[in-house]
Amino acid sequence: MTRNRITGMRFALLFAAGATVTGISSAQDGLTYSRDIAPILQEKCVTCHNPDGIGPMPLLNYAQVQPFAYLIKDRTSNRIMPPWHVDPDIGIQQFKNDASLSDEQIGMISAWVDAGAPQGDPADLPPPVELPSGADWQLAEQLGPPDFIVRSTPYDVIANGQDQWWEPRVEFAGLEEERWLRAAEFKPSYPLGKKVVHHGHAVLIPEGEQRSVALARYGVGKSWEIYPEGTGMLVPPNGTIAWNLHYFPIGAEAPADVVEVGLWFYPEGERPELATVGEAMFRVDGLKGRARGQDIIIPPHGYQVLQGTHVIQQPAVIHSFRPHLHMRGKVMTMEAIYPDGNREVLSQVNKYDHNWQIAYIYEDHVKPLLPTGTVLQFTSVFDNTANNPINPDPEQWVIFGRRGVDEMSHAWVGITYVNEEQFAQAVAERRAQQETLSLE
The missing domain is CATH 2.60.120.230 (Jelly Rolls)
Incomplete structure (x- = not known):
């Protein structure tokens, strides 16, 4: 069962059992969607909960959020959403990609729902966020377009069935010399590819060598990697890409699915201080x-x-x-x-x-x-x-x-x-x- 199917089932079961929120209650001096809740959803939720995202419903405006208010309260108060599974009481707690809600944010959402989920004054809304299309490279805004792209061979994903694996070998050629890799992004096809690819790897086997270079690894929740400043991975100019793609059918066929990996290199001739294995x-x-x-x-x-x-x-x-x-x-x-x-x-x-x-x-x-x-x-x-x-x-x-x-x-x-x-x-x-x- 895929993440989308499980999440959708959870949402449907709870929503069917719960009451709807009227949104009629007003709290002029209390919490409102426009002033207090929309900024939280923009920061933590809409990356997935948008028409092109992997979330089961968009949460971009009050009309979309209000029917699911009780569900949002349940999922956030139980720390099911946003997905972040680190134990908050043990070990290191400072992460660059922390998607979790603070106790204060969870309390605000709960209090807002308990007050009737009032909309408030639309003039209080934060500016709308610009979300990249699911077909775009997520790192392009920060790094520009990839310097090099490798592609898998097509695979026909059936509509129904068990886990499936696709492990083609594809020639890697086109670099004139070895280069230092700065970042990589693993991009399933859009729109269905993002729903059927559970995880995957693109590993380069250099020509005439036994070693391997892991160019990119992917899982739902991890699609790219930027190496720390001054750190890079040495990529040889030619060889073979060994793909390992784990597909799961979702009820709709995904014919001729192709996965892409985008590579961003350090400038030619520049060598980072540290070499990583990723x-x-x-x-x-x-x-x-x-x-x-x-x-x-x-x-x-x-x-x-x-x-x-x-x-x-x-x-x-x-x-x-x-x-x-x-x-x-x-x-x-x-x-x-x-x-x-x-x-x-x-x-x-x-x-x-x-x-x-x-x-x-x-x-x-x-x-x-x-x-x-x-x-x-x-x-x-x-x-x-x-x-x-x-x-x-x-x-x-x-x-x-x-x-x-x-x-x-x-x-x-x-x-x-x-x-x-x-x-x-x-x-x-x-x-x-x-x-x-x-x-x-």
Whole structure:
């Protein structure tokens, strides 16, 4: 079941059971849609909830918002929407892409609905936001058009059926020399492609080499990546793109679907200070980088906990954390065990939802700095009970597999390995920042 189908079902069930909001009540001195609620929705909701977005309904104006007022209150007060699944009480809390609502914003929405969801004076509305089309490159406004575009071969997505995978090999050619990658965006076709592509990867295998270069990785909630300032990935001039695309039918055919990846490079001849590998996979269900299917066996109406450990062999900076589980996955924790024996929970996702593949991008001043010998320990919790709202069937035994109804467990971690001198410099800069903040 896709994210759209699940979300739509949840909205429909609650809306059918609830009463409608008349919007007649007025609160001249209280909260209104125009003055207080519209700015929140513009900031946190309309990126998805617009006619071209993946949300089940647009929320761009009062006429669109008012019928769903009770539903909006329920979803926001229970922190189901906007989708943001980091545990707010454990680990680092400063993220560049934080989509969550503050307690104050949630309280405002609840109080506004309880007061009858008054519209207020339209003159108080904020200026309308300009939303990019689903057919546009999302990074174009910031970076301009891509310097280079690679495309998959077409695939016919059927209207109904189980998970489907498309893994074509496509020649990568056109660069005259190796270039340093600054940013990449993974763009499913529009409009149906954005609804049927659950996640995917575009990996470059350089000509005559065994290594691979992950140009772009995608999931609903993560479509692009801009590397930190002074950081880039070296891209060879030719080779083969190995595509790995996970499709899920949504009831409508998507014929000849093509996925594109846009690449933005540093200027020719410019070399960034740091070379990154981008997102690297850290397995929880495996050993030495390979999946071990026998690790996952979840009983009906039961739970399972898995742990995986990885020793960091050279200093590293972590930029982002993106858990990957399936429908029974509920929790993933990333913990650092430092060489001196101290332990620190870096991040914990405690309300994981397979319908979203969010990369949690750390603010620069809190990025984990890991010395050589640090152990990264990942802990995953699976819930195969009826308490799991997206569990398709708690009566089933669940084992390892690629389908959404099977399970797997790994984390995609944005990581850059550095040398000892660069690490010492990063630590010194972090300490200076902390001292400055303590004096303010």
